[in-house]
Amino acid sequence: MSVPQGTIAADTTPPKAPLSPAPSKEPHGRDWRGLGWGFLVKLAIMAVINAFGLMGIVAAFRAEAWLIFAAAVLVLVAADIIYFTKRALPLKYLLPGLTFLLIFQVFIFGYTAYIAFTNYGAGHVGSQEQAVNAALSQGERRVEGSPSYPLTVIEQNGELGFAIVEDGEIKAGTADQPLQVVGDASGSGAATEVPGWNVVPRNTLISDPAMQDAVVELRVPISDDPNDGSIRTREGTTGAVYLSTMEWNPDAQTITDTATGTVYSATADGTFAAEDGTTLATGWTANVGFANFVRLFTDPDLFEPLGLVTVWTFAWAILSVLIPFAMGLVFAIIFNDERVKGRKILRTLFILPYAFPAFMSALLFRGMFNAEFGVINEFFFGGANIDWLGDPWLARGAVLFVNVWLTYPYYFLVCTGAIQALPADALEAASIDGAGRFRQLRSIILPLVLVATAPLLISSFAFSFNNFTIIYMFNNGGPAIPGAPYALGSTDILISAIWDISGVSGGKADYGLASALSILVFIVVGLISALAFRQTKKLEEYQ
Numbered sequence: 001m002s003v004p005q006g007t008i009a010a011d012t013t014p015p016k017a018p019l020s021p022a023p024s025k026e027p028h029g030r031d032w033r034g035l036g037w038g039f040l041v042k043l044a045i046m047a048v049i050n051a052f053g054l055m056g057i058v059a060a061f062r063a064e065a066w067l068i069f070a071a072a073v074l075v076l077v078a079a080d081i082i083y084f085t086k087r088a089l090p091l092k093y094l095l096p097g098l099t100f101l102l103i104f105q106v107f108i109f110g111y112t113a114y115i116a117f118t119n120y121g122a123g124h125v126g127s128q129e130q131a132v133n134a135a136l137s138q139g140e141r142r143v144e145g146s147p148s149y150p151l152t153v154i155e156q157n158g159e160l161g162f163a164i165v166e167d168g169e170i171k172a173g174t175a176d177q178p179l180q181v182v183g184d185a186s187g188s189g190a191a192t193e194v195p196g197w198n199v200v201p202r203n204t205l206i207s208d209p210a211m212q213d214a215v216v217e218l219r220v221p222i223s224d225d226p227n228d229g230s231i232r233t234r235e236g237t238t239g240a241v242y243l244s245t246m247e248w249n250p251d252a253q254t255i256t257d258t259a260t261g262t263v264y265s266a267t268a269d270g271t272f273a274a275e276d277g278t279t280l281a282t283g284w285t286a287n288v289g290f291a292n293f294v295r296l297f298t299d300p301d302l303f304e305p306l307g308l309v310t311v312w313t314f315a316w317a318i319l320s321v322l323i324p325f326a327m328g329l330v331f332a333i334i335f336n337d338e339r340v341k342g343r344k345i346l347r348t349l350f351i352l353p354y355a356f357p358a359f360m361s362a363l364l365f366r367g368m369f370n371a372e373f374g375v376i377n378e379f380f381f382g383g384a385n386i387d388w389l390g391d392p393w394l395a396r397g398a399v400l401f402v403n404v405w406l407t408y409p410y411y412f413l414v415c416t417g418a419i420q421a422l423p424a425d426a427l428e429a430a431s432i433d434g435a436g437r438f439r440q441l442r443s444i445i446l447p448l449v450l451v452a453t454a455p456l457l458i459s460s461f462a463f464s465f466n467n468f469t470i471i472y473m474f475n476n477g478g479p480a481i482p483g484a485p486y487a488l489g490s491t492d493i494l495i496s497a498i499w500d501i502s503g504v505s506g507g508k509a510d511y512g513l514a515s516a517l518s519i520l521v522f523i524v525v526g527l528i529s530a531l532a533f534r535q536t537k538k539l540e541e542y543q
Helices: 037-062 066-083 089-116 128-136 202-207 209-217 291-298 300-334 343-350 358-368 375-380 392-420 424-432 437-465 468-475 494-502 511-542
Strands: 140-142 149-156 159-166 169-174 180-184 230-232 238-244 246-249 254-257 263-266
Touching (some): 066 089, 128 246, 140 230, 202 209, 291 300, 300 437, 300 494, 392 437, 392 468, 424 437, 468 494, 494 511
Antiparallel strands (some): 140 238, 149 159, 230 238, 246 254, 254 263
């Protein structure tokens, strides 16, 4: 409709909605309205992580473990930066995995490598200062004419100590903390209260034989100088000064036996040795370079038994894969045939060993193979006294049999799945062309099954190479190899030999040598696995 001249047209545009007030922002323009439960939960989780992280950092600082201290600080700072910023989104998901990888893989391998270059083991587990104190504590004698002090057995944070009264003062200390004045004595007798310490009641000491032994063995240094002697007690009520016949010279780094005049000098390998070659029992941890690796190949007493263990380890790992794989493949082919009645029930029965815990099966078979009352000799060999566990070759055959019995169901399941996934047209075409069962198995089934199972076979080889459970639980690596310097046995593999050398199950512990052998095992398994994976690529030609 036209509008007459001289008039103003009405505005038909609908009115705009009033604008909502602008969100409140802090001076830098950040919108705080998005803070919700998600942020609070994240804040709580990070608070817990920071609390535990700080505890670890403080513990590493006190222990002077500077590498762990630096790594803990770096990881904690990185976590706070990553999770409190909107950037680096991928790292929010990668950081937990990388942290666990650093802690449980990289750190453990690095620490093992560090121990491999030291003499850490029995007699070399502490610092030089601790070795000196241990040496001085040997052959201690009471100082002639030394007074007896009223003594009180005290305790602080689970650590026992002594408190004596001397010249109207109470002095207290522990094995690691020399005596120092903690208060004034109220009388000339033993102190009934020691500031900062808990007094162990006499009745408690009398009724606890373990505590009595600990009190008798306790030595509390008089001062920071170990040559000043220590306070010891025989009955827990009086103490006296005891001195060792050993005298420590920190400048010359020597310990002198004042009774015989023998001088023991500190050596680079962490021991105190005399000119005649004798050494003190206690040493300290020191860096020995490649000495542990060299010893593995140059010490004839160690090289020969370890050579036997190494050969058996490779035989064990190879046979533990080939035999059960062959059995599993044969059973998979048989029970894949539709003409076999009750296939489902039979398959279930054949995989039952896979459901048993390995350590329980090893223990049961250990009893079954017992020469005197085992059911193997009783039912299968007419009660013959066959020493399955005492003869080296019979023991190897027995433990291999147990491992095959436990592992063939796994390959049976794997091969069954691989066979059922084979292309039916390829087998049908081969049958039409006149290929028999064996030719189909050799030219079609086996290559295609290997394509699917080769990575599993390689990982199984690595697992068998380090299958400690069966070896240890079945026969503890026995029977023993005559003349071996450690408790090495004929069925030991390298991983159980490392266990024996480390002394965890008893005997002399040599963690440095065990760590060196662990590094070599890691390298060997890694190289074999890498070469095997490269060779499996050739099998892809059959696809």
